[in-house]
Amino acid sequence: MHERHLNKKKYFEEQCYTTLRYVIPFIEELFAIERGIDVLEIGCGHGGNLKPFLDAGCNVTGIDIIDDHVALARESYKDHPYSRNLRLISGDIYLVKEGELPQFDLIVMKDVIEHIHNQERFMGYVKGFLKPGGRMFIAFPPWRMPFGGHQQVCESRLLSVAPYIHLFPDPVYRFILHSFGERETRIAELLEVKSTGLSIERFRTIVAKEKFEVEKVQLYLVNPNYEIKFRLKPRVQFPAFTSLPYFRDFLTTCCYYLIRKR
Numbered sequence: 575m576h577e578r579h580l581n582k583k584k585y586f587e588e589q590c591y592t593t594l595r596y597v598i599p600f601i602e603e604l605f606a607i608e609r610g611i612d613v614l615e616i617g618c619g620h621g622g623n624l625k626p627f628l629d630a631g632c633n634v635t636g637i638d639i640i641d642d643h644v645a646l647a648r649e650s651y652k653d654h655p656y657s658r659n660l661r662l663i664s665g666d667i668y669l670v671k672e673g674e675l676p677q678f679d680l681i682v683m684k685d686v687i688e689h690i691h692n693q694e695r696f697m698g699y700v701k702g703f704l705k706p707g708g709r710m711f712i713a714f715p716p717w718r719m720p721f722g723g724h725q726q727v728c729e730s731r732l733l734s735v736a737p738y739i740h741l742f743p744d745p746v747y748r749f750i751l752h753s754f755g756e757r758e759t760r761i762a763e764l765l766e767v768k769s770t771g772l773s774i775e776r777f778r779t780i781v782a783k784e785k786f787e788v789e790k791v792q793l794y795l796v797n798p799n800y801e802i803k804f805r806l807k808p809r810v811q812f813p814a815f816t817s818l819p820y821f822r823d824f825l826t827t828c829c830y831y832l833i834r835k836r
Contacts, residue, residue, distance in 0.1 A: 582620055582646055588802045589622025589684075596798040596808065597684065597711065598626055600830050604789055605709045607632065611679040614703060616667055617686030621647030627682075628656050635675065637663040668699065677705040684713045685799075688722075688772045697784045704835055709789070712831045715797070717771030718823035723747075724767050730754040740768055773823050781833055790832040797828035 598607055609631030615624055618636030620643055628634045628651070638644050644664040651657050663670075681703060690696050704710065715722050723740020725733055733739065733754050740747060744765060751761045774793075781788060793811035800806040811826050 586620045586622040586646075586650060588799070589620070590625045591802045592799050593623045593684070594626040595801075597623070597682075597713070597830070598630075600790070600792060601680070601709070601711050601832060604832060605680065607680075612676060612705070613680045613682065614675070614678040615682040615684075616700065617683060617689070618647060618662070619643045621650055621662065623682060623684050624651075624660070625654075628654060628660055631656065631659070633659050635661045635663065635678070637665060637667055637670075639666050640664075675703065677708065678703055679705055679708050681708070681710045683710070685715070687712055687777075688714045688717070689767065689770055691770055693770075693772060693777075694780050694783065697780050697786070701784060701786070701835060706835075708834065710786070710831075710833050712777075712833065713828060714772055714777070715828055716823040716826050717773050718820075719825070719827050721827075722771055723764060725764065727760070728754070728756055728764075729760065730756060740764070740771075744768065773820075774826065774829060775819055775823075777829070777831075781831075785836045786833040787836050788831060788833050790830075792830040793822065793826045794828040794830070795825060799828065 601607060607627065607630050611632050613627045613632045613634050615634075615636045618624055618638045621636055624634050624636050624647075636644075636647060638647075641664045644662050647662050651660055651662075654660065681700060687693060687696070700710070718741065720737030725736060725740055728734040728751070733751070733756070739750055742750065747768065748761060748765065751764060778788070793816050794808060795811045796806050796809040798808040801808055811822065815822050815825065
């Protein structure tokens with residue numbers, strides 16, 4: 575397993591860096607990140623993506639289903655000068671009671687939607703949290719990309735750098751993971767990721783079905799996350815390749831989408 579997955583402080587800083595350098599500029603081409611706007615991140619984890627928005631004076635809410643992640647986020651922000659503008663919630667977004675959260679100008683989901691079961695239901699549900707004219711920023715790795723199964727978290731050094739192994743049928747994939755000594759809990763986690771993997775085509779189908787409009791999209795050959803993680807310069811996908819349904823998933827490591835309600 576890569577050291578960065580164990581070093582929570584480093585992971586927090588990586589999230590801050592990528593959001594500030596790439597996510598916010600992508601959004602701001604069409605939607606201004608201004609003091610006082612209301613921002614929600616679903617699946618905020620340790621909270622690193624929230625910091626650039628909080629630094630900009632936004633009213634920021636983060637929600638995550640894992641209690642320990644939210645506890646770490648609270649610790650990270652306890653001395654932030656704008657901590658009064660931050661709300662962190664430990665819980666399931668589906669269980670948020672009516673009136674518990676306001677509507678938001680911007681909803682952020684970065685490397686989260688590919689972990690959610692029944693993404694069609696989810697996209698229809700979160701639409702209710704958007705203000706009129708609000709936007710959603712969604713970033714995810716297409717399922718068929720080299721590490722779309724998140725196998726980089728494997729304990730085995732070989733498996734953690736082995737591309738495309740998640741595309742094997744479930745019994746074969748399980749056999750490979752077991753043969754290289756992965757723990758049953760890790761195997762179950764990776765098989766769950768496999769069950770919720772999201773392709774570009776299916777995402778666009780869901781967006782259209784739930785009556786969202788795609789305002790902006792950027793496909794990356796080299797994920798912006800890789801700059802801080804691996805010192806690799808981000809590269810957008812070749813224009814000719816972006817127009818090839820299905821095949822583009824295999825070499826697109828990240829998608830950025832900005833969408834709004836029709």
